[in-house]
Amino acid sequence: MPVLHQVTVVCHQFPPWRMGGLAEYAERCLHHLHRHRGDLRLRLYTMNHPGDQPRYGVSGGVPVVRPRMPRWLGRRLFDPGRALSARGQGLFALALLTFNLGTFLGLCRGRRRGSVVAVHDWQSTPVGILAATLLRLPVVYHVHNTEQTMAPRPDVADPLRIIGTCQRLMAALAVLVVVPTPEMGALLVRHGFPAAKIRVVPHGYEDPPETDGTAPDGATAPDDRAAIRAELLAAAGFPADSRILVFAGRLSPVKGVPTLLRALPDIVRWHPTTRLFLLGTGLPGTDQGAVVDRLVAELGIADRTHVYHRHLPREQVRRHYLAADLCLFPSTYEPFGLVSVEAMALGTPVLLGPGFSATIGTDGVRPTALRLTADRPDELARLAGNLLADKAYAAELGDRGRRHVERSFDWAASVDAAVAVYEEAVTARRPVPGDREGIPAGRRTVPRPTVADPAGEPR
CATH class of the missing domain: 3.40.50.2000 (Glycogen Phosphorylase B;)
Incomplete structure (x- = not known):
């Protein structure tokens, strides 16, 4: 039976680039994963934005790889005045394509037995899809945000349904799908994601360094x-x-x-x-x-x-x-x-x-x-x-x-839960296109896990 040796994390956001909570989550999660599970070989692939970042680096003891991005593209990304224009979205799509292809080439060179690819959010799903189909690597799909495809009134819509297509295809090909809350899991099920694949792993919280005003119990004087x-x-x-x-x-x-x-x-x-x-x-x-x-x-x-x-x-x-x-x-x-x-x-x-x-x-x-x-x-x-x-x-x-x-919301518990999901994924058979359930081999008689809906009622 394969044993988990390596986790390759793919997340398009990582400090110093911060557009929201995903970058901060990725940084804290990786640092705690390295701290609590030093036996695992870890590697992060992320976008080279701003474009002046070194291609290879280290963050919290974890190797960080930023695939090359053309300088002209990096300079034009996220111009505040044109980010949501047709030109701005086209440039972002091109940057994502460059990032995903560069990451895929890195995965081709770094395959080894006992590896899992952890793909975070829809922006990194192209490399996850390629890893699952061409490299036959077990992929775990972390869903952090579905606002553009599942929220009632999103800030940015998905008129061509490209994002939704990537999400559904990645869910079909992934061995398991990780969500931070039961409500998120229920939302995905209502949009056609297979319930048997969903695992809930809450995020952790990290106390900031103590200051002179910090009381012994963690409150503040x-x-x-x-x-x-x-x-x-x-x-x-x-x-x-x-x-x-x-x-x-x-x-x-x-x-x-x-x-x-x-x-x-x-x-x-x-x-x-x-x-x-x-x-x-x-x-x-x-x-x-x-x-x-x-x-x-x-x-x-x-x-x-x-x-x-x-x-x-x-x-x-x-x-x-x-x-x-x-x-x-x-x-x-x-x-x-x-x-x-x-x-x-x-x-x-x-x-x-x-x-x-x-x-x-x-x-x-x-x-x-x-x-x-x-x-x-x-x-x-x-x-x-x-x-x-x-x-x-x-x-x-x-x-x-x-x-x-x-x-x-303890990071050690969150990391342990995530590693348990990766271990489950590496021991499961790789799902193939058309397998809607994606239940690992030898577990087809196991009932589906219950996912609560937002009202607290089981589905």
Whole structure:
């Protein structure tokens, strides 16, 4: 029986290139995988963007390969003004094709018994499809985001259905499919993915290095929080006695930003000292940032709102979470939502949108965060207003959320679960086209695993 010796990870995003949470996830996952499973040979293939990165490097002890990309292409990628134009999308497609073909050539040279190829998201599915069909390597498909093909109102659509085709073909050819939440698994099943292949592996959370204000139990001393609050309020020009709301993420309808802004006037009416910080930027090539500014002006809340219109360093984001009375992430679609876990880990109470998994908002017995049932400003205002009015409950909810993160989102456990999936994949037969179930050899009598739907009912 084959034994797992090597994991080749293919992820188009990796630091220093960060367009969202995928790059940060890939970095942390690889570092912890190397730290906890030093017996495995690891290698990462990622895009050479920005194009001045060395072709070969090392990150956290893991070899990193960036296949060559023509310099003219690297210079033209992600021009903020043209990212979503026909030309911009064509350049991105060409860059992805170059990356996938270069990675495939690397896989051809690096094949060995006991190898698994871990493909992350649709951008890397072409090399996964080639590896499964031409090289007959076991492929595990990690699905992090299906917004463009499965969300009700995506920021960017898939009019030619190219992305959806890549997703479905990769799912058919992969030995197993990994998702971060049961709700994501249920969504894939509703869109035709084989339930027998799906494995749930939650993401982990990594505590930042301790600072002088960090208490022994992982919380942060009240005096330190007060100092951070005073500094942030002064920098934004807000009164020192303000109540602070914080949002971090893409400034888009999918993330619930318009709903949050429309709820703010009611929150301010009940709690006049409330101020809102928006950390993030709109999708490159869109007018999402300008739409937010117009809505702020129309609602008359410009003196209550501070919009950064840029991505802040991780430590600055953490400082805003520490200063907040409440962090709000009202997403209508959220594959996992690491920002919410990071805020909860600091003991700050959190409000989640209807798109979040129940695994984050509850410990199975009690709520660990407030959670919207719908994308409605009145419900958001009511929940936020009630929490701001009840400091004792806010402190209790924050503490409950912190303990939930400590128990449920451990990187060591996440890495162990991922390796178990890779070991299962390397011992299974390779699925062939037309095999919809993809059940490993010798396991056809094993019942399909139950995948819960978003309402918590088994399918």
